Amino acid sequence: MKKIILLWVVLLVGVNAQAQLSEPERKAATEEIVERIQLPVIPEYTVSIIKFGAKGDSVSNNKRAFDRAMSHLKKRKGGTLIVPKGVYTVNGPIHFVNNVNLHLEEGAKIRFGDNPKDYPLVLSSWEGTMLYNYSPLIYGNELENIAITGKGTIDGEGGGAWAAWKKLEDKDKQLSRKMNHTGVPVEQRIFGKGHYLRPQLIQFVNSKNILLEDITIEDSPFWCVHLLKSKSATLRGLKFDAHNFNNDGFDAEYASDILIEEVKFDNGDDNIAIKAGRDHEGRSNSATPSENIVIRNNLLKGLHGVVIGSEMSAGVQNIYVENNKAWGYLKRGIYFKTNPDRGGYIRNIYINDIELQKVEDCFYITANYHGEGEGFNSRISDVFITNVTCEEATGTAVVIQGFEESKVENVKLTNIKVNKTQNATSITNTKNVILDEVIIGKEATVPTSVSGKQ
Numbered sequence: 001m002k003k004i005i006l007l008w009v010v011l012l013v014g015v016n017a018q019a020q021l022s023e024p025e026r027k028a029a030t031e032e033i034v035e036r037i038q039l040p041v042i043p044e045y046t047v048s049i050i051k052f053g054a055k056g057d058s059v060s061n062n063k064r065a066f067d068r069a070m071s072h073l074k075k076r077k078g079g080t081l082i083v084p085k086g087v088y089t090v091n092g093p094i095h096f097v098n099n100v101n102l103h104l105e106e107g108a109k110i111r112f113g114d115n116p117k118d119y120p121l122v123l124s125s126w127e128g129t130m131l132y133n134y135s136p137l138i139y140g141n142e143l144e145n146i147a148i149t150g151k152g153t154i155d156g157e158g159g160g161a162w163a164a165w166k167k168l169e170d171k172d173k174q175l176s177r178k179m180n181h182t183g184v185p186v187e188q189r190i191f192g193k194g195h196y197l198r199p200q201l202i203q204f205v206n207s208k209n210i211l212l213e214d215i216t217i218e219d220s221p222f223w224c225v226h227l228l229k230s231k232s233a234t235l236r237g238l239k240f241d242a243h244n245f246n247n248d249g250f251d252a253e254y255a256s257d258i259l260i261e262e263v264k265f266d267n268g269d270d271n272i273a274i275k276a277g278r279d280h281e282g283r284s285n286s287a288t289p290s291e292n293i294v295i296r297n298n299l300l301k302g303l304h305g306v307v308i309g310s311e312m313s314a315g316v317q318n319i320y321v322e323n324n325k326a327w328g329y330l331k332r333g334i335y336f337k338t339n340p341d342r343g344g345y346i347r348n349i350y351i352n353d354i355e356l357q358k359v360e361d362c363f364y365i366t367a368n369y370h371g372e373g374e375g376f377n378s379r380i381s382d383v384f385i386t387n388v389t390c391e392e393a394t395g396t397a398v399v400i401q402g403f404e405e406s407k408v409e410n411v412k413l414t415n416i417k418v419n420k421t422q423n424a425t426s427i428t429n430t431k432n433v434i435l436d437e438v439i440i441g442k443e444a445t446v447p448t449s450v451s452g453k454q
Contacts, residue, residue, distance in 0.1 A: 412436065
């Protein structure tokens with residue numbers, strides 16, 4: 001086992017580095033974002049889903065009951081829809097309306113059917129490309145003041161028919177990317193019958209003042225929670241138990257002013273992924289980067305912990321990751337991924353006070369993630385990682401990979417301790433990278449002497 005110790009290592013220091021925020025400045029920036037986020041304002045009116053004919057017997061189809069309830073709440077200008085204890089099968093999507101809190105009481109479960117015929121086409125996005133696809137299981141577009149709360153469970157039933165689509169999706173995935181690259185109008189990007197792009201479990205588009213709190217999310221067909229072109233959202237106290245293909249926990253895309261806190265992740269893919277569109281389409285939306293996102297006090301477990309990319313062509317900036325802890329295995333703790341056809345930027349990223357257990361790689365920042373083109377190198381800069389411990393990295397503790405013509409620059413790692421690793425660092429095509437108080441392996445002591453010699 002190779003053990004390499006690095007204490008106060010300066011790899012390259014340049015004169016153009018952006019100044020790192022001091023701790024008080026960083027905390028002030030974080031709190032400014034949090035204070036700006038608005039919780040949904042929900043009218044006091046409350047009604048039970050039972051009033052609309054729902055049966056929590058795990059057999060009856062409650063699609064019509066939820067449709068009637070949402071229509072009723074729309075007429076009432078909003079309110080709280082109570083789902084009592086029971087298992088409510090819903091064969092088709094729940095489409096939200098403004099000013100509604102869907103509240104699942106303890107012991108309540110909404111379990112969705114998996115027949116694609118039950119899910120109409122809606123405006124959505126699939127891996128960074130806008131298109132029309134099967135409706136996400138819970139969906140809303142151009143809404144405000146929306147919430148899903150309570151101690152209940154939302155079950156996407158994604159492990160059966162939807163999971164079988166994974167091996168069939170490649171043709172449609174490539175078609176969507178071709179449409180992106182060639183500028184096909186979004187209204188002509190129709191994926192429905194005869195296509196195999198799995199829907200997200202929860203997706204809100206062009207929406208604001210969103211709260212997801214305390215619920216358990218499991219067995220999603222695709223990404224679990226996707227906030228697309230949305231802002232002012234809080235995810236708090238959630239639990240994820242989702243292990244199907246591409247079961248990211250939370251994906252923010254073209255999103256701003258987001259708080260993710262006290263969430264317990266257990267996902268088959270990324271726990272948290274910050275995205276901002278793919279390739280040509282993403283670059284054309286550069287006015288709406290993903291920005292001003294706070295990720296704090298969460299428990300991480302799954303494929304990767306906190307991820308930026310790979311779809312990030314509009315840019316990602318001002319991300320604050322604080323006081324997060326792994327409660328199980330992660331392949332990579334912190335992972336930034338982009339490639340030569342993305343463009344865009346990743347900048348002003350602050351990662352503080354992270355505890356990792358066994359990983360393959362602690363930090364992996366790469367501009368070499370697989371892609372389909374070239375000529376649009378991303379700019380990765382101003383990344384500050386402080387106070388991180390890791391029990392073991394079976395691969396490499398720190399990986400940073402840029403390009404000769406587009407170096408990763410102004411990265412500082414401070415007070416990092418990795419107890420055990422196969423390889424210490426792999427750092428290529430970079431500028432202004434500083435490792436300060438970094439110990440990988442066993443800490444060195446005073447130099448030994450040879451008897452009789454100096």
